[in-house]
Amino acid sequence: MSVLDVRAVRKAFGDHVVLDGIDLDIAKHEVVVLIGASGSGKSTLLRTINLIERVDDGQILLNGDDLTDPTIDQDSARSRIGVVFQHFNLFPHLRVIDNVTLAARKVHGMPKAEAYARGTELLEQLGLGAKAREFPDRLSGGQQQRVAIVRAVMTDPELLLLDEITSALDPQLVGEVLDLVRVLRDRGSTMLMATHEMSFAREVADRIVFMKGGKIVEQGTPAQMFDAPQKPETIAFLERERRGGAL
Template structure:
């Protein structure tokens, strides 16, 4: 499988505090990689640097061979190649569900409204929310809003889908529907890099799991193997504590 995303020596500090301390990582076409690790390990910051929401201090980020960490790069053009879903849904409350889903396609990609809405309705139908297309987000549950956020990210056919702890703000009863949608996307071959605290989901859905701690990659490997037999003491301790919790 060819590499879609290549990170080399990524470093990022906030003031005097180092957050990423030399991250090397590749993501192949159609691969699902789960980032796990304690809070503050750098997972969210790493995703934000990939999407150019945070500038890196050192290293290179290549998207299909293009150096998107070059300061001369057209940031909006690069961001349009990613789909991003955050912990909080970030839907526009004054827009309908359909307008939220189609906004980027219409405003950034200049897709005609009729074509954008046709695609948007297809996505909403797929996630079981077609009847909510004309509603505003505050009429939806948290789980429904997060599924709408995923549909919005998918509308522009992104090369990589970045998911940042997308279930952490949800009521536990609503988590399952969101994870099932991601499971379906993974099965269809969507290229996904996700930060998650859902260990069972990471084990069952990801092709590869990457354990971060203190801004470095401590260990990575095939999901089943890493969960069954982690090599590094820090990984074993984290998984033990997580299971105990």
């Protein structure tokens, strides 16, 4: 059974179709990277999986459970998925350790002492132990985004969604965030990630999925997609990325 199974998902805003019959499955421990121009549907797909947007048609299954069932407990479903967006969304009045452990304590009911112990261990493992007692405004943008990622994996989510997590960062801070994603990949996290960082996508992904106009145009291994793409739309997109220096 796939961790994630997206079946014929359609989503429109008015007359504008944003997702047009998306079929996608992700196996346990697999890292799938979505690429494509802005407006291709990558972020909307992630938002439907996390139930921020409701689909108009189709199904989204998480380990066999239908997230598109209108009777589903949405909060319970969301608690099984870790999400990191472009902006860090840390609570400025809470120290790093409290930001990291908040959902574990309030949503998952983890005892405070256990949550703090696990949060401290994760921060130390992922190079942020010295920042546990700091407030977010004392951290760099890259450090804040890394804290947001630690918060997302704090409860061992079944699926981790990463949506353009480096796009709001200065270029010199991008590397430290991507280093953390590499660590999570090596730890066996199941991830679906949208990114414009083509060289990183090539390195970290098990599978690359190219989207255009709300459709999946082509998918394959990084070698297949970057070195021998088959579809004219994929070839044209990657050529633009190469001219722009992204590849």
